[in-house]
Amino acid sequence: xSLRTPLRPLAxxxxxxxxxxxxxxxxxxxxxxRHEAQRDKMRQRAESRLILVxxxxxxxxxxxxxxxxxxxxxxxxxxxxxxxxxxxxxxxADIVDREGRVLATNFVTNSLYxxxxxxxxxxxxxxxxxSIFPDMDADALHRRFTSETRFIWLRRYISPEQExxxxxxxxxxxxxxxxxxxxxxxxxxxxxxxxxxSFGQExxxxxxxxxxxxxxxxxxxxxxxxxxxxxxLVLSIDLSVQAAVEQVLAGGMAMMNARGAAAVLMxxxxxxxxxxxxxxxxxxxARPRPLTDGEAAxxxxxNRAMQGVYELGSVFKTFTIAQALEEGLVNVExxxxxxxxxxxxGFAINDFxxxxxxxxxxxxxxxxxNIGTARIAQMIGADRQQRFLGQLGFFQPTAVxxxxxxxxxxxxxxxxxxxxxxxxxxxxxxxxxxLHLAAGYxxxxxxxxxxxxxxxxxxxxxxxxRVVSEExxxxxxxxxxxxVTDGTASFGEVEGYAVGGxxxxxxxxxxxxxxxxxxxxIATFAGAFPMYDPQYVIVxxxxxxxxxxxxxxRRTAGWTAVPIAAELIRRAAPLLGLRPTIEPxxxxxxxxxxx
Amino acid sequence: xxxLTTALAALAVIGxxxxxxxxxxxxxxxxxxxxxxxRSIGIERERLSVLRAEWAYLNRPDRLRDLADLxxxxxxxxxxxxxxxxxxxLIPFPLPEELVIDNASSGGPGLxxxxxxxxx
Numbered sequence: 047x048s049l050r051t052p053l054r055p056l057a058x059x060x061x062x063x064x065x066x067x068x069x070x071x072x073x074x075x076x077x078x079x080r081h082e083a084q085r086d087k088m089r090q091r092a093e094s095r096l097i098l099v100x101x102x103x104x105x106x107x108x109x110x111x112x113x114x115x116x117x118x119x120x121x122x123x124x125x126x127x128x129x130x131x132x133x134x135x136x137x138x139a140d141i142v143d144r145e146g147r148v149l150a151t152n153f154v155t156n157s158l159y160x161x162x163x164x165x166x167x168x169x170x171x172x173x174x175x176x177s178i179f180p181d182m183d184a185d186a187l188h189r190r191f192t193s194e195t196r197f198i199w200l201r202r203y204i205s206p207e208q209e210x211x212x213x214x215x216x217x218x219x220x221x222x223x224x225x226x227x228x229x230x231x232x233x234x235x236x237x238x239x240x241x242x243x244s245f246g247q248e249x250x251x252x253x254x255x256x257x258x259x260x261x262x263x264x265x266x267x268x269x270x271x272x273x274x275x276x277x278x279l280v281l282s283i284d285l286s287v288q289a290a291v292e293q294v295l296a297g298g299m300a301m302m303n304a305r306g307a308a309a310v311l312m313x314x315x316x317x318x319x320x321x322x323x324x325x326x327x328x329x330x331x332a333r334p335r336p337l338t339d340g341e342a343a344x345x346x347x348x349n350r351a352m353q354g355v356y357e358l359g360s361v362f363k364t365f366t367i368a369q370a371l372e373e374g375l376v377n378v379e380x381x382x383x384x385x386x387x388x389x390x391x392g393f394a395i396n397d398f399x400x401x402x403x404x405x406x407x408x409x410x411x412x413x414x415x416n417i418g419t420a421r422i423a424q425m426i427g428a429d430r431q432q433r434f435l436g437q438l439g440f441f442q443p444t445a446v447x448x449x450x451x452x453x454x455x456x457x458x459x460x461x462x463x464x465x466x467x468x469x470x471x472x473x474x475x476x477x478x479x480x481l482h483l484a485a486g487y488x489x490x491x492x493x494x495x496x497x498x499x500x501x502x503x504x505x506x507x508x509x510x511x512r513v514v515s516e517e518x519x520x521x522x523x524x525x526x527x528x529x530v531t532d533g534t535a536s537f538g539e540v541e542g543y544a545v546g547g548x549x550x551x552x553x554x555x556x557x558x559x560x561x562x563x564x565x566x567x568i569a570t571f572a573g574a575f576p577m578y579d580p581q582y583v584i585v586x587x588x589x590x591x592x593x594x595x596x597x598x599x600r601r602t603a604g605w606t607a608v609p610i611a612a613e614l615i616r617r618a619a620p621l622l623g624l625r626p627t628i629e630p631x632x633x634x635x636x637x638x639x640x641x
Numbered sequence: 642x643x644x645l646t647t648a649l650a651a652l653a654v655i656g657x658x659x660x661x662x663x664x665x666x667x668x669x670x671x672x673x674x675x676x677x678x679x680r681s682i683g684i685e686r687e688r689l690s691v692l693r694a695e696w697a698y699l700n701r702p703d704r705l706r707d708l709a710d711l712x713x714x715x716x717x718x719x720x721x722x723x724x725x726x727x728x729x730x731l732i733p734f735p736l737p738e739e740l741v742i743d744n745a746s747s748g749g750p751g752l753x754x755x756x757x758x759x760x761x
Contacts, residue, residue, distance in 0.1 A: 148697035154687055231697035289702030290720065542723050617720060626723040 165219030298610030359552030362473030423471030524634025542626020547573015
């Protein structure tokens, strides 16, 4: 419509005038056409506007509808309404024993720091602090408060009472920062298992708590995982049994004048460590510093039950005889030549007592004959012996879930010849930890399946690889029972609990090398109860014990470790829920096995 | 008629506006309260963990053992031992109660009254 059409075009008006028509009709006609065209155009525009508005409304209502649909179908998750208290309080999960009693928990406390530039009366602040914390020096503090420093850490954490006292000083330059502290309410109980914790990254407002040893370190990541919520880490330890074991062991250690002592009480079927103690111990709330010189074993941090590798002596005879029975080389009545001394490549094997020129396999174990066991080991041979001990886990550190476990790596002979085979058969030449021994005894006595020691509560039975048959396991139960009833471990009898086990007394190797001490021994008792159906395995090891009630000191395990083990069983078994029972007749089929 | 509708609509808008405003205020108040409650839940949780720690500390075996020793004359507590296990067969069978022969009583023979609870 670029060209505007005139309303009265001369081309039409003139002919119309000539014909005598009214030219106004032409103008009206043209005007009508023009109005019609304008009306069409406006209607079109209005229509498109209406569509646009409708579209806007559709989008707006669509958005509201979509949002309503999303809100209606999704879970309520408004950030302000989600409860998040647990994650705030528990930055590190608790550790509890198998019954749910607290072994380690967190405690909110405060750290103390100073802003020297905000301190008003430095002298009073320094004196006040020195009177609250006796180990602080007022003059040194005053010097630091008046220096150019802008920030001073004073205490990692303080008790609420100390906090109140510092608060009462009224000094604006002394400030508190919240600290979460790891607390072991039971003190030194199960100290080696717990390990301890300390602070990692530190800031004014918070500090990271990290485990430094034991399960705290092994499960550091797990304990700190926020996804855990407040689910605690459940250990296999039983608090009351552990307390009884530590008490008895401490008493026994003092009575036997020993340098150190260790005890392991393990479930024979699952490998759960119910109690594990090593003395001397420490308080994980104030973990001592590791020794920088001297022997690691002198530090209370050293866990003798798990890190201490010792030649454990005659307790190993159990494995030799179990293997010989399993291989069918002997039965319990086979007579073994025990004339001594047995000479082997310039080395003489002797017996502690002489019991005749030949003894049955049963008597070899009951009387603990080194010569007899060495002869049996000769029949087995080095290869088979290595395979068997390897199966029982004596060549690897124990798989128990603590960082120190890898330190308990057994010491093997560099060359495993015939002499080594013979000495290892009675526990010399191979150094292992008491925990290895407990796992080995559990594997032999529980029916013959390998047991892996663990500190975590197992809710299902664990069935390992088979090492000896059910029959051999039963025979060994009977043999070890007779060691207590008739043999070297006669002090181990606890009425009602049918204790069985084997003693071991090994001379300590000189630390400087070159032979063994004459008067220093490691005395060990390894056993299980009740022997007709072993539920728990116990190992007690004493470092350099000497029992001085007689005219001369007695050092053998039968006089030192065994009475302690018996007292441990007497105290622990009722706590474990075992009733004293009368031993069933014919519980051990001694003669029918392995033939 | 048209004026009335407009007036009613205006009133409705004012009413709805007031209602919406009121709801907003209520929501804000509720959120503040939630915030407050959450903070106190946090404080209670903290207290709970402190109390739990304190409970564990007061029940530590060392302390209980010392307390048992200190109060031995009153309580006579001993560590659990095998000799403390009894057997059902060791419990004396209750003696038959004496027959009360009393013509006046309507209870019948042997029916014990509430006073007869003690037995040897």
